[in-house]
Amino acid sequence: MPDQIYLRPIGTTLSPQSEEGDCIRLAGGMAYAHRFAAILRRDGEVVERWRFTPATVDDVLGQLPDALGAEAEAQWANLRMAHPPIAMGARTVRLDQPQIMGILNVTPDSFSDGGKFLDRPEEGRAHAAAMLEAGAAIVDIGGESTRPGAPAVWEGDELERVIPAVEYCAAMGAAISVDTRRPAVMDAALHAGAHMINDVSALRHDPRSLELVAARACPVVLMHAPGAGDDLHADADYECIMLDVFDWLRERRDAAIGAGVARERIVLDPGIGFGKSVGENLALINALPLFHALGQPLLLGGSRKRMIGALSNEVPAHERLGGSLALAIAGMNAGVQLLRVHDVFETVQARNIWRGLRDAALTDFSDVPA
Template sequence: MKLYHRPIILSEPAPDALPLAGGPCQFREVAVCQRNVPSFIVPASDLPATILARLTAPRALVAGLSMNHPRIMGILNVTPDSFSDGGDHAGFQDAVTHARRMQQDGADIIDIGGESTRPGAGTVPQDDEISRTAPVIAAIRAQSDIAISIDTRKAAVAQAAIRAGAGMVNDVAAFSYDPGLADVTAQSGLPICLMHAQGDPATMQDNPVYDDVLLDVYDFLESRITLALAAGIARDRIVIDPGIGFGKTQGHNLALLRNIALFHGLGCAILLGASRKRFIGTIGGGSDAKSRMAGSVAVALHAATQGVQILRVHDTFQTKQALALWAAISGAESR
């Protein structure tokens, strides 16, 4: 039976602990999980060498950025209908100005998307998506050397973005919408984020069901990594995202967040995009997406304590501030 390994993160550093993925978090025990069987805990020293190496090895640079501490990916939706900020930055100059503001506020990466993937959203024609994103990317690149990611499911959109200056691809469909995106990414030599989603945006929240959400998402991402490797994309260029809110109930989201350290076993950097999502308002209050900043920061901090390397957020300054305080208080900044 297949075994899955979730490192149990220590709240304080210990001399006999192991580093998690080369970052500030440490562990010395691992929860071993199986399908339909209760998990059990073993010392990390008892793990096979290959598994231990996956959990401890420092992650490669992503878009030129070290993964030895949490990085902030600022969200820039140049769309009229995104769930939180649709229309806020749809204009060219508004988009460029907001990107610069997020960089000043602490963003390490700007993630630019021209197609909303909110629940119920329809598909945007690729020419429209290109016209929304490529000019903005080119303008940002002309003014700054900040890392830029293109958030798209489509090969042609990614190609145009790469020509304009994007240095990373973020595919919420993990090559399942447009298989040609794998070849584009492979040929570019850029990093790719592969995200799990059940269904497409139009229907994904209708009635999502899993046998075991944690292990089902893990297996899906493992299979997409295998596909990416076959396409010529090296593992050290792959980032994975469990896809909070993409075909998941509140219970599914919480299960993934509680156990997100499991995904370190895939040997890739982890990206988390939970900012302002509906479950935050349901649990903490805030019917309007923009009122969910504090809850979003709380989720981001939890992810940081579990070794997540990239936090995709709307509220860049608030997240940066919270991370700085967490690092100073916990001592993570000196590890």
Template sequence: MAIVNVTPDSFSDGGERFDPARAIDDGLRFVSEGADILDVGGESTRPGSASVSPDEERRRILPVVEGLARQGAVVSLDTRRASVAEAGLAAGARIVNDVSALRDDEAMLPLIVRTQAAVVLMHRRGKPEERYAGPAYDDVVEDVRRFLLDRAAACVVAGAERRSIALDPGLGFGKKVEEELALIAGARRLADAGYPVLIGASRKSFIGRLTGVERAADRDPASAFLAVEAVRHGASIVRVHNVPATRQALAVFEAMR
């Protein structure tokens, strides 16, 4: 899953693809480099970021979703708002990737059921404007696992297709460095529940704290390594900024395995 942020303020690539034509060109390049899914987002979720209006979010993402879907790309929509998701699905997106696990907007779950769209449910502690503050975890892997399985069960009970649900433990959303690493190493515990697991470690700030590399775009070597570790521990999807580096790392990993 390649990241296509259409925002001015995302932590790594904010402003790079604010122009829809550039975002479409880059998305198609990511597909040519080996991306299976393009995750288009119009609202930054970095800690401390301010929310944007649904109208502004739609204005940012719809031309990009339409342009990419028209070229046959599988588009995921990174949003927590039902009105934005509905417009994006109508424009050709096939997946809704919701950082709130369908909690921020009560209309999101009925939309998923009605459209039978695929959905990624992510664990998040707190909100971006609160810098994802919240109570400490007893056992981060088990706490996150229990939350995500509860959210998945709620979707199934409401009428969503079980096979269309993926789970994301939410690296970087209110976790400490050691908790981030534990969640990658514990991906199998989540995958054993029968849902595909998505891991998004790419360029995250915890990599900077581990390596001393301050600039997010310079964290691709560690990001590729963590993508391999995620797959080794049971992840089915890795969400990345650098598609060629990740594809190379995974190809060598598969050969070694």
């Protein structure tokens, strides 16, 4: 395995003036980073680490071998990249601040709200409308549970669950994402009014998915999961969770681009909870700023996940609001652009307060007497 270089932001700040301008605006958002680590990996092991700031970046990158230097320069540019809005039909979703993706599960067995909206279109419609009114930028519709141990769903059943939900959300004018790994469901959902594909298998489950997404020219979320078959949680074996997931997402990004998917339409998701221990999930969340070096918008899906229960006396899924908000705020602080959540009203409110604090930090009141 050739040597690999990774540029990880390790110090954030509230504003440029806090560091006398020696910082960058992370991925064009509302988070700023001023300290970084260049990590050299050889044969799966981290062998060297250099710390730097924007003022000293040239000194560090200039001492790298040519091959690593080019990759490091690309990652440095990616960390500073401002992403254009995502076009979703008549709507556009800006990525210069965190946006909320509200979850609509039309399944009998999802870990949090399975069965609540299945075969109850009036309740599903009301839930979608409430999420949009609360400030969700996107509604994410899923017809298959991907929790550990969940049985695979027959394609016909998934279509019967998902398409009516897409149609009533489309009638509201919503920006719609469909959480599926089956090309037939992707195609039917896009025809019914969906705009984005959110694939937990990163377009690996069916080789036709890559061709379909490229042909339909739609935005797509590629999520990390270690399992290659029906069980997405299987085959988890990591040497360094953050770097392994980084490499995996880079490979899937490049595979999608090679298949004809436009780079500006690709969103990446580190896959919190999929084939990862509590410790590995925590390490990934702490390392979220690193993934901006891949040059794509990021999605974080930590809402009501099992790790919250594990750290909170095993509280059931519907009692994990506090933990879900803590993870959402961690994502905001890391510059994550899309937050996939169950509790839209509360998360939008938290985002708005967070945004207000960030805006206020841009005005330096340090010289104003108390």
